[in-house]
Amino acid sequence: MDYLSLNRKAWEERAIAHFDSTFYDVNSFLAGKSSLNTIECKLLGSVSEQSILHLQCHFGLDSLSLARLGAKVTGVDFSQEAIRRANTLAQQTKLDATFICQDIEKFGSTNTDKFNIVFASYGTICWLHDLSSWATTIANALKPGGQFCFVEFHPSIDLNMGYSYFAKQQPDVTTEATYTENQQSDTQTIATWPHSIGEVLTALMQVGLTITHFDEHPFSPYNCFDGLEAVPGHGFQLLHKGQQVPLLFSVMAKKHANE
Numbered sequence: 001m002d003y004l005s006l007n008r009k010a011w012e013e014r015a016i017a018h019f020d021s022t023f024y025d026v027n028s029f030l031a032g033k034s035s036l037n038t039i040e041c042k043l044l045g046s047v048s049e050q051s052i053l054h055l056q057c058h059f060g061l062d063s064l065s066l067a068r069l070g071a072k073v074t075g076v077d078f079s080q081e082a083i084r085r086a087n088t089l090a091q092q093t094k095l096d097a098t099f100i101c102q103d104i105e106k107f108g109s110t111n112t113d114k115f116n117i118v119f120a121s122y123g124t125i126c127w128l129h130d131l132s133s134w135a136t137t138i139a140n141a142l143k144p145g146g147q148f149c150f151v152e153f154h155p156s157i158d159l160n161m162g163y164s165y166f167a168k169q170q171p172d173v174t175t176e177a178t179y180t181e182n183q184q185s186d187t188q189t190i191a192t193w194p195h196s197i198g199e200v201l202t203a204l205m206q207v208g209l210t211i212t213h214f215d216e217h218p219f220s221p222y223n224c225f226d227g228l229e230a231v232p233g234h235g236f237q238l239l240h241k242g243q244q245v246p247l248l249f250s251v252m253a254k255k256h257a258n259e
């Protein structure tokens with residue numbers, strides 16, 4: 001089965017729906033609000049004058065929020081609908097960002113540009129089968145001394161929902177509605193792969209990156225899974241037998257300054 005085409009079709013539909021959702025709240029972004037969350041802002045620090053490659057950028061809200069902070073951003077996503085909207089938002093806001101419509105594995109095999117920072121966040125690696133290739137794309141795109149900043153949903157959520165925690169050759173193929181509030185009746189068929197934290201960190205270390213930060217977080221900024229409850233001032237949490245389930249993890253990985 002051609003899982004890449006299956007997922008691309010789903011994301012073409014989701015990009016259209018997400019753009020009109022209150023979940024993504026494009027109007028607030030256009031009015032000046034950043035779409036970035038505290039976790040990634042703290043990890044990234046000042047991005048002024050930094051070149052940033054944003055992998056799986058969707059329709060560019062985070063990419064353009066980084067551009068608003070003075071970064072020179074290149075976003076990559078395989079959805080034409082998403083990239084078309086990202087370009088429109090860049091024109092509307094007059095922000096300096098470049099958007100490339102490509103599968104990230106293909107992008108990685110041809111990209112020769114080097115960046116200070118590679119960034120990816122919230123709902124990215126479950127769409128990728130091969131994390132070795134993903135990590136190679138990241139390492140090759142970093143300048144010497146450059147940093148990868150990654151904030152992702154914790155794989156324990158998959159386990160909680162009855163999916164594997166550990167990597168599998170074959171994806172889970174499911175038909176489900178997306179996570180935005182305006183799309184609870186339409187469904188798409190998608191293929192996703194589980195990736196344990198060990199697999200993620202090993203993939204990054206095997207391409208020569210040094211892990212400089214790793215953390216796990218009990219709160220998610222997004223209400224996008226069953227059973228989450230709001231905790232004012234913190235975001236959303238999930239309790240299992242009264243205890244907080246880890247909902248996010250964050251990684252910073254650095255390329256050696258002499259490479």
Ligand SMILES: C[S@@+](CC[C@H](N)C(=O)[O-])C[C@H]1O[C@@H](n2cnc3c(N)ncnc32)[C@H](O)[C@@H]1O
Pocket residue numbers: 007011056057058059060061062063076077078079082102103104105121122123124127128
């Ligand atoms: C959950 S969204 C990422 C959300 C992101 N944090 C944001 O800015 O909203 C996942 C994105 O990955 C993209 N995607 C999935 N598989 C991809 C692939 N193989 N190559 C490039 N983009 C991909 C989808 O089009 C979608 O925009």
